[in-house]
Amino acid sequence: MLIEHIIDSVFPLPASSKATLIQHTREVAFRKGHLIIKANKVDQHIYFIKKGLVRAFANIDDNEVTFWIGKEGATIISMRSYVEHKEGYENIELLEDCELYQLDGAILQQLFLADIHIANWGRKFAEQELIHTEERLISKQFKTATERYKDLLEHNPDLLQRVQLSVIAAYLGITQVSLSRIRADVR
Amino acid sequence: MLIEHIIDSVFPLPASSKATLIQHTREVAFRKGHLIIKANKVDQHIYFIKKGLVRAFANIDDNEVTFWIGKEGATIISMRSYVEHKEGYENIELLEDCELYQLDGAILQQLFLADIHIANWGRKFAEQELIHTEERLISKQFKTATERYKDLLEHNPDLLQRVQLSVIAAYLGITQVSLSRIRADVR
DNA sequence: TTTCTCATTTTACAAATGATAAAATCTCAT
DNA sequence: ATGAGATTTTATCATTTGTAAAATGAGAAA
Structure with missing residues (x-):
């Protein structure tokens, strides 16, 4: 899945803003089993999954509890690092060999303040994640x-x-x- | 709780942007028991709770299941109306007499596109709601x-x-x- | 093939939660 | 103070889910 499509699926950006965003991403690849985000660390990187599969899990009294699975098109972040710049609670592990687009969160924060289209893109991203999470909560609850x-x-x-x-x-x-x-x- | 404080607690806004936002809110009051948001309707209004208590519930096979409770400082929205402009699944009922600040969602959408500070305020709002929802999901899950x-x-x-x-x-x-x-x- | 390892299923039992009904308690208008 | 209605607790039994251990299956390595 191409970075253009992933970006546009969140919120269509004007060409110049999209180019700015893409300019700051780079392609990376990791092997199955790699821990791309580690719990109790601040990691502001953002990854979009071009190809592959990952899971997020937390260590809760001695066992790993998976609470999220992401595939092509999904975004990998440590939510608390991304939002509050604090240590996250999740480990994120690759379940398959993966090709990812990597974006530095600190740079993205600057872009949010400099480009209104990217700010609105970031807003829609959070809103969509919110809807998904709320759906899962209601599903678990009821x-x-x-x-x-x-x-x-x-x-x-x-x-x-x-x-x-x-x-x-x-x-x-x-x-x-x-x-x-x-x-x-x-x- | 004053509207200034509620707005700033999400993300501190420059005075002019905050004034713009406040200018478009108006105070309203309703009695305990009032249904301020109805399920299966598009309702883009946003309410900030100045005083009082509310609950969100969904009708699931004949009984009302409460999945959210909001008090002073909280924001009342139909999440799916707000994000996707579609019918929401939640009813929101006042559990006490309430004083609220009302904001028209359609106007807010325009402000998002016109004022980068307000766009980032909206982004932080969604991000904070997201963190809260994810915490509740993990709590329910584990x-x-x-x-x-x-x-x-x-x-x-x-x-x-x-x-x-x-x-x-x-x-x-x-x-x-x-x-x-x-x-x-x-x- | 045979063996070994890991994933999955099955079984047996324990613990947690749900459903229902009835009793106890609380609230508040009269 | 009293009584009706709402709320909360208690009791009982059914169901779901968890824990532990054994059985089975599938695939890799010898």
């Missing part, structure tokens, strides 16, 4: 694990092929055993 | 109901005084009976 699994099947069937079930289970907020039971029932 | 109740006790003890327990229970994502058990244990 739907059963079975319904959440079926939603995943319907909207992201490729993830079931690309990610192992222990990760899917954590993403759905249940244990692997519980997911296995659900899969047996659905079948 | 903490027990008892832990979530204790967090509420610690961070928002006044809500326990101001809101009836059935609403608190829904907000915590559990039944009222379950909350009652937790309270009995914690005591």
Whole structure:
């Protein structure tokens, strides 16, 4: 997925603003397993996924709990680093070899203050992430694990092929055993 | 809570931009029980709570499930109306008599495109809401109901005084009976 | 092929939460 | 002070989910 498309899918920018943004990104590639964002560090880098798959997880009493999975077109950030410039709580690990576009967050902050179109692009980006997060909260709050699994099947069937079930289970907020039971029932 | 403080708490604005924003707000007051935002409607109004308490709830198979509670300083919006200009899924009801600052969303959208400071204010607003929502998602995903109740006790003890327990229970994502058990244990 | 490792499923049991109903308590207008 | 209605707690049983361990499956390496 090309950087132009990723940028435009958030909010269409005038050509000059888009060129400015692209000018400050560079392509990077990492191997499966690489930890691109580490918890308890301030990391203001922003990555757009050109190709590949990643997960965000937090260490909660000794085990890794995956709470986010991103694929082509998604944006990788340490949310608290990005917004509050403080240590983030998430580790982000590559689940496949990845090609990414990298953007320095400090530079982006300057662009926000200098270019109104980029400021509005940043606004739309946060708003869209907000909608997605709120949808997930409501889904977790009011739907059963079975319904959440079926939603995943319907909207992201490729993830079931690309990610192992222990990760899917954590993403759905249940244990692997519980997911296995659900899969047996659905079948 | 004054409109100046609410605006500045999101992101400090230059005097002229703040004046522009304030110029487009007007004070309104409604009685306890009033439905200020209705589900399945596009409502682009934005309200800042000067005084009072509100809840957002969705109708899910016949019962009302509260998923948000706002008090002084909070912002009331239909998230999907605000971001995507589509019908929202939330009803927002006043739990106390309220004094609010009202702002027309269509005007705010124009200001975003005309004033870079206001655009960045809107960006910070979305980012802060995003952090709050993500915290709640992680809390729901990885903490027990008892832990979530204790967090509420610690961070928002006044809500326990101001809101009836059935609403608190829904907000915590559990039944009222379950909350009652937790309270009995914690005591 | 055989063996080894890791992922997944299954099983058995325990703990948490939900559903329902009834009892206890609280609130507030009269 | 009293009583009706709302709210909260308690009790019981059903369901869901978690934990632990064993069984199975799939694929890599010897």
